Amino acid sequence: MSITIYDVAKKAGVSTATVSKIINNTGSISERTKKKVQAVMKELQYQPSLIATALNGKCTYTIGLLIPDLANPIFAEYARCIEDRAQELGFNIIMCSTDTDIEREAKYVSLLKQKCVDGFIIAAKFENVKLLKDLIKNDKIPVALIAAQDVSELPVDSVTVDDYLGGYQVTEYLLSLGHKRIGFIAEEARSSKERIRGYKQAIIEAGVEYDESLILVCKPKPTMGYAEVAAKKLLELPGRPTAIFGANDSLAIGAIWAARKHGLTIPKDLSVIGFDNTVMSQIMEPPLSTVQQPIQEIGRQVVDLLTQKIERKRKLTQRVVLLPELVIRQSTMKISK
Amino acid sequence: MSITIYDVAKKAGVSTATVSKIINNTGSISERTKKKVQAVMKELQYQPSLIATALNGKCTYTIGLLIPDLANPIFAEYARCIEDRAQELGFNIIMCSTDTDIEREAKYVSLLKQKCVDGFIIAAKFENVKLLKDLIKNDKIPVALIAAQDVSELPVDSVTVDDYLGGYQVTEYLLSLGHKRIGFIAEEARSSKERIRGYKQAIIEAGVEYDESLILVCKPKPTMGYAEVAAKKLLELPGRPTAIFGANDSLAIGAIWAARKHGLTIPKDLSVIGFDNTVMSQIMEPPLSTVQQPIQEIGRQVVDLLTQKIERKRKLTQRVVLLPELVIRQSTMKISK
DNA sequence: GTGAAAGCGCTAACAC
DNA sequence: GTGTTAGCGCTTTCAC
Numbered sequence: 001m002s003i004t005i006y007d008v009a010k011k012a013g014v015s016t017a018t019v020s021k022i023i024n025n026t027g028s029i030s031e032r033t034k035k036k037v038q039a040v041m042k043e044l045q046y047q048p049s050l051i052a053t054a055l056n057g058k059c060t061y062t063i064g065l066l067i068p069d070l071a072n073p074i075f076a077e078y079a080r081c082i083e084d085r086a087q088e089l090g091f092n093i094i095m096c097s098t099d100t101d102i103e104r105e106a107k108y109v110s111l112l113k114q115k116c117v118d119g120f121i122i123a124a125k126f127e128n129v130k131l132l133k134d135l136i137k138n139d140k141i142p143v144a145l146i147a148a149q150d151v152s153e154l155p156v157d158s159v160t161v162d163d164y165l166g167g168y169q170v171t172e173y174l175l176s177l178g179h180k181r182i183g184f185i186a187e188e189a190r191s192s193k194e195r196i197r198g199y200k201q202a203i204i205e206a207g208v209e210y211d212e213s214l215i216l217v218c219k220p221k222p223t224m225g226y227a228e229v230a231a232k233k234l235l236e237l238p239g240r241p242t243a244i245f246g247a248n249d250s251l252a253i254g255a256i257w258a259a260r261k262h263g264l265t266i267p268k269d270l271s272v273i274g275f276d277n278t279v280m281s282q283i284m285e286p287p288l289s290t291v292q293q294p295i296q297e298i299g300r301q302v303v304d305l306l307t308q309k310i311e312r313k314r315k316l317t318q319r320v321v322l323l324p325e326l327v328i329r330q331s332t333m334k335i336s337k
Numbered sequence: 338m339s340i341t342i343y344d345v346a347k348k349a350g351v352s353t354a355t356v357s358k359i360i361n362n363t364g365s366i367s368e369r370t371k372k373k374v375q376a377v378m379k380e381l382q383y384q385p386s387l388i389a390t391a392l393n394g395k396c397t398y399t400i401g402l403l404i405p406d407l408a409n410p411i412f413a414e415y416a417r418c419i420e421d422r423a424q425e426l427g428f429n430i431i432m433c434s435t436d437t438d439i440e441r442e443a444k445y446v447s448l449l450k451q452k453c454v455d456g457f458i459i460a461a462k463f464e465n466v467k468l469l470k471d472l473i474k475n476d477k478i479p480v481a482l483i484a485a486q487d488v489s490e491l492p493v494d495s496v497t498v499d500d501y502l503g504g505y506q507v508t509e510y511l512l513s514l515g516h517k518r519i520g521f522i523a524e525e526a527r528s529s530k531e532r533i534r535g536y537k538q539a540i541i542e543a544g545v546e547y548d549e550s551l552i553l554v555c556k557p558k559p560t561m562g563y564a565e566v567a568a569k570k571l572l573e574l575p576g577r578p579t580a581i582f583g584a585n586d587s588l589a590i591g592a593i594w595a596a597r598k599h600g601l602t603i604p605k606d607l608s609v610i611g612f613d614n615t616v617m618s619q620i621m622e623p624p625l626s627t628v629q630q631p632i633q634e635i636g637r638q639v640v641d642l643l644t645q646k647i648e649r650k651r652k653l654t655q656r657v658v659l660l661p662e663l664v665i666r667q668s669t670m671k672i673s674k
Numbered sequence: 675g676t677g678a679a680a681g682c683g684c685t686a687a688c689a690c
Numbered sequence: 691g692t693g694t695t696a697g698c699g700c701t702t703t704c705a706c
Contacts, residue, residue, distance in 0.1 A: 004699055015677045020701055027702090030675060050451045051397070052699035054388045055682045062431070062452070070420060073616065076413035083407060083432055087441075092448065094399070095420055095432045104424075111429065114387045115399070224620075253620055279410065283561075283590055285622035341683055352693045357685055364686090367691060389683035392698045 003044050012040040023048055054116060059310060061091050063303075064112040066105065067123040070097045074248070074276050078123055078146065081299025089307050091118070100127045100220075109135065118142070118310045121302055125149055125189060142309035146302045149190045157305040159320045161293045163191045166324040167198025167245075170273055170291060173326060174243045175206045178335035179271060183234040183241035184215040185227050185251045192217070192247040195275065199245065214241055218251065227254025228261075235262045235270075242270060242335050249274035249281045249290055256284070256331070271332040286330035294322050340381050349377040360385055391453060396647060398428050400640075401449040403442065404460040407434045411585070411613050415460055415483065418636025426644050428455070437464045437557075446472065455479070455647045458639055462486055462526060479646035483639045486527045494642040496657040498630045500528045503661040504535025504582075507610055507628060510663060511580045512543045515672035516608060520571040520578035521552040522564050522588045529554070529584040532612065536582065551578055555588065564591025565598075572599045572607075579607060579672050586611035586618045586627055593621070593668070608669040623667035631659050 005023075009016045014033060021027040022037050040046075054060045063086055067075045083093045094117065096108040105128045112120070119142035126132045126149065136143050136156050145151065145158040174182050184199055186192035196215060203210045216233060218226035227246060231254060234241055244259075246252030252274030256266055264270045266286060274281055274290040281288035301320050308314040342360075346353040351370060358364040359374050377383075391397045400423055404412045420430045431454065433445040442465045449457070456479035463469045463486065473480050473493050482488065482495040511519050521536055523529035533552060540547045553570060555563035564583060568591060571578055581596075583589030589611030593603055601607045603623060611618055611627040618625035638657050645651040 006699080016700075017677055017679095017702075018675085021676090024701080028675060033675080047447065047451050049392075049453065049699055051388060051391045051453050052682090053701080055386075055392050055684090055699080056701050057682065058701085060388070060452075061448075065432075069417065070407075071410075071414050071417035073408075073410045073413065076410065076416075077408050079413075079432065080406065080408035080434055083434055087433075087444070090448075092431045092433075092452070094429045095402075095416065096424075096429075097417055097420055107424070110384065111398075111427075114384050115397075115429070116386065116388050279617060280620055283617055283621060342685095343683080353684075354686080354694075355692060358692090361685080365691060370691080386683055389698090390685080392683080392700090393685050394698065395685085 003046055005046075005048065008037065008040050008044060008046050011044065012037045059118050060116050062115070062117045063091050063093055063306065064096060064108070064117045064120045065093050065123070066096045066098055066108060066120060066126065068098055068100050068125055070095060073278050073280070075123065077278075077295050078299060081296045082121060082303055085300045085303035086307075089303065091303070091307065098126070100125045102128045102131075106131060113139065113141070119144070119306045121146065121306060123147055124191075142306055144302050144306040144309070146298055147191060155317045157302075157309065157318050159298050159302045159305065159322065161191075161298070161324050162321050163194035163324075164198040164201075166275065166291045167195030168202045169198070169324070169326050170195075170245055170275070171199045171202035172206075173328070174245065174271060174273065174332065175202060175208065177243070177271065177332065179241075179243040180208050180335075181211070181214065181239055181241040181243075183231070183244040183255075184247070185230045185234075185244060185255055186215065186217045186247045187220060187223070187251065188217060189247075195245075195247050213237065223248075223250040224254035224257065227251040228258045229254075231255035231258035232262070235259065235264070243332070244270065244272050246272065246274045249276045249278045249288060252288055252290070252331075253280060253284065256288075267331050267333040268336060271335075273332050277327050281327075281329070284331070289329045289332040290327050292325045292327050294325075297322055340383055342383075342385065345374065345377050345381060345383050348381065349374045396455050397453050399452070399454045400428050400430055400643065401433060401445070401454045401457045402430050402460070403433045403435055403445060403457060403463065405435055405437050405462055407432060410615050410617070412460065414615075414632050415636060418633045419458060419640055422637045422640035423644075426640065428640070428644065435463070437462045439465045439468075443468060450476065450478070456481070456643045458483065458643060460484055461528075479643055481639050481643040481646070483635055484528060492654045494639075494646065494655050496635050496639045496642065496659065498528075498635070498661050499658050500531035500661075501535040501538075503612065503628045504532030505539045506535070506661070506663050507532075507582055507612070508536045508539035509543075510665070511582065511608060511610065511669065512539060512545065514580070514608065514669065516578075516580040517545050518548070518551065518576055518578040518580075520568070520581040520592075521584070522567045522571075522581060522592055523552065523554045523584045524557060524560070524588065525554060526584075532582075532584050550574065560585075560587040561591035561594065564588040565595045566591075568592035568595035569599070572596065572601070580669070581607065581609050583609065583611045586613045586615045586625060589625055589627070589668075590617060590621065593625075604668050604670040605673060608672075610669050614664050618664075618666070621668070626666045626669040627664050629662045629664050631662075634659055 216230040244255045277292040281290045553567040581592045614629040618627045
C-alpha cells in the first residue's frame, strides 16, 4: 500500500488535484486526461488510502456493532445479516461483544470513537444506559438499535420485532390446543416483558385464569441451567402447567430437560415452545415449536437506516417494527386428558 | 470528536509537540508540564484521533478476520475468542464472512488493505489461494492462519489442532468398543483429510480391514442434508457400519437423522460420534460424543502470533499445533451382538 | 479544464 | 525540556 496519489499524478503528468477529482468524480475533467489517469491508476494498481480520506472528514466506511455475545448463535446470525448488508453498501463491521459489561461497553465505544467509525449498531441489551443516551444525544454520531431495550424516550432509529405479538400468538396457539395452565420462563429483558404482556393478554381474552406464579424470570448466565431449575419449580406446582413457553429456545430446552428428569414425555405430557427458531430448535428431539424472527430483514433494515443517516439522506428518526411468525414443530400438541 | 491536540496545546500553553510527547510517553518532559497537560486533557476529555495517528505510519490497531461464515456457530465461537484476546491487546476486529467465495474474499481483502488494517487472521478455507499467497508473500502485511487448509509451502504463522490425532483418537475409541466397520462422513477440507488419515492409521494398527467404501465426502451447503444422504448410503451397504464418525457435529447429526429414518436406535443399533463439541452436540438426544477443540486457546494464540508480528516483536514464523480432546457422551456404546 | 497551496490531526526530527 | 517545522496521503478552494 505504498503507492500514492503523487505517484499517479506524476506518472500521468497531471496534478494530484486532478487525480483526486477523477477518483471522486467531482469538478470537470476532460475525457482525455480522465482516460489517461485511469489507465495509470490501473497500471499502478493504485488504491486510495482510506485513512487519508478519512482525515479529510470523509466517512471511514466502518460501523461498530455492539452485541452482548457473538458466541451466542442468535447474535451471530444477526451479525452475519448485518455484515452482509453492510458489505453490499461498502461498509465494514467492527465486532464488539460486550457481555453486557459496563466497562467493556465503555472501552469499545471510546476506542471506536477514536477510530471515527461512522456509526453504531447496538443489539439487545446495553447495560450502560447513560453512555447510550450520551452517544445518541451528545455525540453527533449516528446510532441504530435492534431488538433493543426500552429507550422509548430517546429519538433513535430502531428495528424491532413485535414481541408482544409473538407472545400473544404463541399463547393463543397453546390455548387453541386446550392448554389452560401455561408456564412462562422469561429472562430479564425488554423482549421477555413484551412477550409476557402478549401472553397475559391472550390468557385474559380467552377467559382463562391468569396466574402470576406461572411466570418465572431467569438469570442470564447458564441459560439452560437456570431454565431447568425454573421449569422444575413449575412442574412441582400444585396445579402443574400442561405447557411451557420459553422466552427463547435455550430456555425451552432447559424446560425440556427438567420435564424429562421429571419423567414427562414431550409433547404427550407437556407441550413446550420456544422463541427465535435457532439451529438448536431444529435439531432437538422432538423438534421444537418456536417463533421465527425475520433476522435477515432486520439486519438489512438496520444497516439501511444507519447508512442513510451517515450519508445524510434522511433526517427523520424511524422505528421499524417487523412481525414474528409461529413455527409449529413436534414439541407441542393437543392437551391429552 | 472535534477536540484536537491543538486545543489541548493552546489551553495548556505548550506546543503540540509537547502534548504529543506526553501522549506517547516519548522524549523527556518535566513533571510539571506533564501534569498540567494531562489535567487539560482530562478536562477537555481529549481523545487523540487514531486516524491521524495512522496516517503517520502507526498501527491502526485493527485486524481483519476472514472466516467462511459467521452464522456457523463454530466460527462464531472462534470469532468470539479472537475478539476477546484482540480486545485485551487493544485491537479491534473487522468481521468478514467470505462464504468461501472468491469475489467476496477479494473485495474484503482489497477494502481492508485500503483501510490499512495491521494484519489478517484467516480461518479455515480460503478459496482464492493465489490471493492468499500474494498476501503472504508480496504484501508486507502480517497474516496468521487458523484451522487452515494446507499451505505448508508458505512461511506463515498458524495455529491448528492436530486433526490427525483427533481422527485417530476417535477411531481408537470406537474400535475399543468393538466396532470394526466404522463409516466416515467427511467434508471437502484439509481437516477432514487429516481426520481420515488418523482414522485409517488406527484401523490399520488394530489389524482391522480398511474399506474405502466406508468413507464418504459431502458437499458443504446444506451440511446436515448431505450427511443424511451419505449416511443413508452407508446404512444400505451390504455389511453396514456399526458406527459412524462425522467429521463435524453437523455431519454426525445428519447421520443420526438417517439412522432414525432407517429404524435404528442410537446408540444401541449404531454408535455416532462427531467433532467440534458445538452447542448442538450437547443438546442432542442422546447427547453426542464428539471431540473438543481448545477454541479459546486457539483464538488467544493466533492473536498473539499476529500482534507480535505487527509490533515487530518476533521475526520468525511459527506453527502452533494444539491437541484435541475426546468428549464421550451417550451416542456411542459397546457393540451389541 | 487544470494546478498551487492550504489543511485534516498527529508525529518526529531537529533546533534552541 | 520545549518548540518549530515538515510531512503522512488526500481533498478542496481558488486562481489561472
